[in-house]
Amino acid sequence: MSRKPALLLIPGLVFILFGFAIPSAIMLLAPPSTDTADVFARFGAMLTDPYDLAIIWRTVRIGVIVTVACVVLGFPIAYLLARSTSRFAGMWLALAIFPLLLSNVVRTFGWLVILGSQGAFGQLLVVLGITDQPPQLLYTELAIVLGLIQLFLPLAVISCYSAVAQVDAGLDHAARGLGATKSQTLWKIVIPLSRPGILIAGTLVFAGATTAYTTPYLLGGSSQRMLSTQLFSYASVSVDWAAASATALMMTLLVFMVSGLSSLISRKAGVTS
Amino acid sequence: MTTAAEFTGVTQAYGDTVAVDNLNLQIEQGKLTTLLGPSGCGKTTTLRMLAGYITPSAGTITINGADATRLPPEKRNLGMVFQSYALFPHLTVADNVGFGLKLRKVPATKRRELVMANLDLVGLAHLADRKPKALSGGQQQRVALARAIAISPSLLLLDEPLSNLDARLRVQMRSEIRRIQGETGLTVVLVTHDQEEALEMSDTMVVMRAGKVMQTGAPATVFTAPANRFVADFLGYENFLTQSDGSLLTVRPEHLRVAAAGVVPTTPGLTVAAVVRESVYRGVDHIVTMTATDATGTPITLVSTTRRDTLTADAGFQPGDLVTAQARDHEIVRLTSEN
Amino acid sequence: MKGRPILGTLAVLGYIIMIVPILFVVSTAFTAGDALTFPPQGVSLRWFGEALAYQPFVGALLSSLQLAVVSTALALLLGVPVTLAIQRGKIPGKSLVEGLFLSPLVVPELVVGLALYQQIMIGLHQTSFVALLVGHTVLLLPYAVRVTGASLALADPAVEEAARGLGATPLRTFFSVTLPLLRPGIFSAGLLSFVTSFNNVPLSLLLQSRQFRTLPVTMLDYVQQSYDPMIAAMSTLILAGTVVIAIVAEKTLGFAKIFGGINK
Numbered sequence: 074m075s076r077k078p079a080l081l082l083i084p085g086l087v088f089i090l091f092g093f094a095i096p097s098a099i100m101l102l103a104p105p106s107t108d109t110a111d112v113f114a115r116f117g118a119m120l121t122d123p124y125d126l127a128i129i130w131r132t133v134r135i136g137v138i139v140t141v142a143c144v145v146l147g148f149p150i151a152y153l154l155a156r157s158t159s160r161f162a163g164m165w166l167a168l169a170i171f172p173l174l175l176s177n178v179v180r181t182f183g184w185l186v187i188l189g190s191q192g193a194f195g196q197l198l199v200v201l202g203i204t205d206q207p208p209q210l211l212y213t214e215l216a217i218v219l220g221l222i223q224l225f226l227p228l229a230v231i232s233c234y235s236a237v238a239q240v241d242a243g244l245d246h247a248a249r250g251l252g253a254t255k256s257q258t259l260w261k262i263v264i265p266l267s268r269p270g271i272l273i274a275g276t277l278v279f280a281g282a283t284t285a286y287t288t289p290y291l292l293g294g295s296s297q298r299m300l301s302t303q304l305f306s307y308a309s310v311s312v313d314w315a316a317a318s319a320t321a322l323m324m325t326l327l328v329f330m331v332s333g334l335s336s337l338i339s340r341k342a343g344v345t346s
Numbered sequence: 347m348t349t350a351a352e353f354t355g356v357t358q359a360y361g362d363t364v365a366v367d368n369l370n371l372q373i374e375q376g377k378l379t380t381l382l383g384p385s386g387c388g389k390t391t392t393l394r395m396l397a398g399y400i401t402p403s404a405g406t407i408t409i410n411g412a413d414a415t416r417l418p419p420e421k422r423n424l425g426m427v428f429q430s431y432a433l434f435p436h437l438t439v440a441d442n443v444g445f446g447l448k449l450r451k452v453p454a455t456k457r458r459e460l461v462m463a464n465l466d467l468v469g470l471a472h473l474a475d476r477k478p479k480a481l482s483g484g485q486q487q488r489v490a491l492a493r494a495i496a497i498s499p500s501l502l503l504l505d506e507p508l509s510n511l512d513a514r515l516r517v518q519m520r521s522e523i524r525r526i527q528g529e530t531g532l533t534v535v536l537v538t539h540d541q542e543e544a545l546e547m548s549d550t551m552v553v554m555r556a557g558k559v560m561q562t563g564a565p566a567t568v569f570t571a572p573a574n575r576f577v578a579d580f581l582g583y584e585n586f587l588t589q590s591d592g593s594l595l596t597v598r599p600e601h602l603r604v605a606a607a608g609v610v611p612t613t614p615g616l617t618v619a620a621v622v623r624e625s626v627y628r629g630v631d632h633i634v635t636m637t638a639t640d641a642t643g644t645p646i647t648l649v650s651t652t653r654r655d656t657l658t659a660d661a662g663f664q665p666g667d668l669v670t671a672q673a674r675d676h677e678i679v680r681l682t683s684e685n
Numbered sequence: 686m687k688g689r690p691i692l693g694t695l696a697v698l699g700y701i702i703m704i705v706p707i708l709f710v711v712s713t714a715f716t717a718g719d720a721l722t723f724p725p726q727g728v729s730l731r732w733f734g735e736a737l738a739y740q741p742f743v744g745a746l747l748s749s750l751q752l753a754v755v756s757t758a759l760a761l762l763l764g765v766p767v768t769l770a771i772q773r774g775k776i777p778g779k780s781l782v783e784g785l786f787l788s789p790l791v792v793p794e795l796v797v798g799l800a801l802y803q804q805i806m807i808g809l810h811q812t813s814f815v816a817l818l819v820g821h822t823v824l825l826l827p828y829a830v831r832v833t834g835a836s837l838a839l840a841d842p843a844v845e846e847a848a849r850g851l852g853a854t855p856l857r858t859f860f861s862v863t864l865p866l867l868r869p870g871i872f873s874a875g876l877l878s879f880v881t882s883f884n885n886v887p888l889s890l891l892l893q894s895r896q897f898r899t900l901p902v903t904m905l906d907y908v909q910q911s912y913d914p915m916i917a918a919m920s921t922l923i924l925a926g927t928v929v930i931a932i933v934a935e936k937t938l939g940f941a942k943i944f945g946g947i948n949k
């Protein structure tokens with residue numbers, strides 16, 4: 074087998090080059106009947122246009138909020154499950170991972186039922202007499218944030234779980250034996266040692282949240298555009314290839330910058346520790 | 347003698363590392379040959395070239411007189427037992443042993459018979475229907491052996507077959523492998539880094555160092571007449587004394603006796619004045635480490651071990667005692683070359 | 686959770702956000718009323734009947750299944766040999782090649798979708814099924830390469846050598862030893878691929894046509910126009926199917942094992 078590895082590689086290589094790498098590069102830099110210069114001009118204009126800037130800023134803001142929330146909520150789940158001796162721990166882990174298999178569309182519909190004008194949350198507020206009129210929660214940034222947290226929390230849980238599970242529980246016991254409190258053990262031992270996994274979790278969530286389409290489309294509507302919904306609108310409504318490419322370029326750069334930053338941090342941490 | 351396999355000028359290099367260097371070696375038919383040497387000396391590389399998993403950079407390998415240098419492993423009909431055993435995890439013990447027979451299109455009933463016969467040979471017929479995962483390390487090792495033997499190989503190759511077993515089982519398997527070799531009349535090549543294993547099991551032992559053969563011979567010959575300092579050192583000689591004529595003498599620690607300073611030996615031999623550095627009780631024996639100077643004036647360390655039951659009452663030497671270290675003529679080995 | 690009030694509270698909040706919206710969808714699917722309201726009015730299965738009788742959903746379901754099966758098969762057919770070459774062959778620039786095959790995971794799906802729309806549908810005048818097949822397969826290749834690669838990396842390479850030594854040709858060794866060793870990895874990769882393709886929105890949205898539209902895209906369209914419990918019923922049916930897949934996954938290989946391969 075090892076004598077002809079190239080033959081095994083060729084079909085896959087041809088496919089990924091012509092079905093992915095080359096078309097993506099062309100789309101980003103030289104879309105049909107458009108000059109590369111136009112794409113860059115449009116890209117530059119995005120950085121000064123207040124409307125575009127608002128979208129970029131919203132995308133980054135939502136990405137950061139969702140990332141922080143997913144790590145803050147996901148790490149405790151991962152930590153408690155990884156250190157649990159309960160026989161139900163496996164079941165709880167499966168419950169946290171299961172949503173990954175479920176359609177984004179189905180998961181996001183839940184928020185329509187909860188946040189919609191006839192939705193559960195609004196009704197609850199009215200019944201409790203807090204407001205007369207159900208508040209407008211749908212098509213707000215809050216709705217997008219909630220939807221994206223739901224979407225990406227399972228991913229954060231898995232990454233953190235494998236990181237914490239790798240930290241020998243014996244270290245926890247050793248630290249406690251030396252007089253550390255539970256929270257000191259967590260902050261001084263477990264979190265520093267599982268930092269690479271937490272970093273991966275953050276990167277995955279950020280990349281997912283800033284490029285997701287379904288959730289901002291369903292929960293943000295046209296008033297709360299993100300780069301993804303804006304890109305789709307350039308591509309299919311106004312068919313403005315230069316603008317679409319510039320937006321796509323912005324989205325791709327954003328993701329690459331954050332993954333680059335995170336691998337830089339983890340490499341630096343690897344050198345010093 | 348008939349030669350089962352022969353290496354002629356075989357070299358194997360990985361980039362700058364020469365794993366095997368101009369190797370010339372004959373494997374005798376029906377005998378058990380061991381390749382012995384420290385880690386990284388090229389034993390595995392030699393065995394894998396013989397099995398056909400790697401092609402030599404230079405030289406030729408013949409098997410049963412025919413050139414096999416570039417023959418793929420499946421055409422060599424050799425039985426190999428891997429250090430990791432490499433049992434097929436998805437097949438039962440019986441199917442593992444029958445794998446090679448199936449490829450040789452042996453009919454099912456005959457195959458079953460041969461599988462059971464070979465499992466009987468290693469004493470595992472009762473585990474035929476288990477999966478490898480449900481076996482102990484020692485049992486897996488026997489299955490690997492049965493699988494390799496089942497194809498009636500022209501040579502049986504074993505790469506450190508005993509190193510993953512615990513000490514007791516290891517000793518037991520040594521005689522087990524010898525018994526199987528005797529019963530089947532197979533030509534066996536066994537790789538080990540354990541000199542005791544090599545001495546106990548081999549008809550011929552090949553001592554290697556850094557890709558080169560240092561000495562080949564029967565265990566008794568190699569043990570009593572090591573060809574050079576490396577072989578002697580590897581086989582447990584610990585006292586090396588350079589003579590004034592430049593030649594090198596060596597004595598095993600159990601042959602070096604310690605006596606009070608000035609005691610004259612009754613038999614002809616070697617006498618060296620020394621100072622005791624350390625004297626330690628070790629259960630079966632007692633070990634005395636001494637400092638002395640050889641004929642060239644170089645400081646050397648001498649080691650003597652004495653079995654407890656032969657220890658005399660006044661043998662309790664203390665550090666700092668002046669003593670003489672003595673060896674009889676027939677216990678002294680004269681090395682012909684330094685390396 | 687005892688003695689960990691802060692961690693426990695955060696974890697409970699996390700589970701609520703992950704799970705409760707799904708429960709709301711399920712509960713509204715069983716309503717007897719006409720509107721997607723909460724609490725539901727009465728209990729009935731009527732909306733399930735309507736969803737299964739609604740031709741666009743049924744047609745889209747079949748399209749989605751067809752696309753998921755074909756693209757999964759294609760991704761495995763292309764990806765498994767790549768895994769073999771990477772894990773067992775001595776190829777130069779191994780990590781570069783592996784990186785290329787994993788890169789569809791980092792490039793935003795909308796970018797891939799738009800690229801294929803321009804190049805394949807407009808440029809080469811291909812049907813939307815062809816474009817979708819290419820797009821989905823590209824998206825699934827990382828799973829095929831990484832998940833099967835993880836299972837192959839765990840296997841002892843000496844096992845394949847042992848087969849050769851016993852007389853098996855390289856081809857025979859592949860089919861009687863390597864492939865059985867890869868089977869759990871291929872199964873995991875296949876399962877993840879199927880689910881990923883079935884659930885995909887961005888590619889399916891950009892590359893749809895009137896003749897070929899997947900179920901998630903059809904549902905998104907539907908909810909823009911009318912907002913009734915039929916969509917909750919269809920969602921609940923998808924949930925039921927997903928639960929079945931999850932149980933199969935758990936019973937055969939174990940959940941954690943299947944997902945373990947993704948993040949490494």
Ligand SMILES: Nc1ncnc2c1ncn2[C@@H]1O[C@H](COP(=O)(O)OP(=O)(O)OP(=O)(O)O)[C@@H](O)[C@H]1O
Nearest residue numbers: 360363364365384385386387388389390391392539
């Ligand atoms: N695939 C390889 N690539 C590069 N160098 C190798 C390779 N295989 C072996 N070597 C080198 O060749 C030399 C001999 O290796 P070999 O495995 O034959 O030693 P060995 O005698 O079997 O050692 P051990 O007792 O540790 O198994 C070593 O220096 C090793 O580092």
Ligand SMILES: [Mg+2]
Nearest residue numbers: 389390391505
């Ligand atoms: Mg070796």
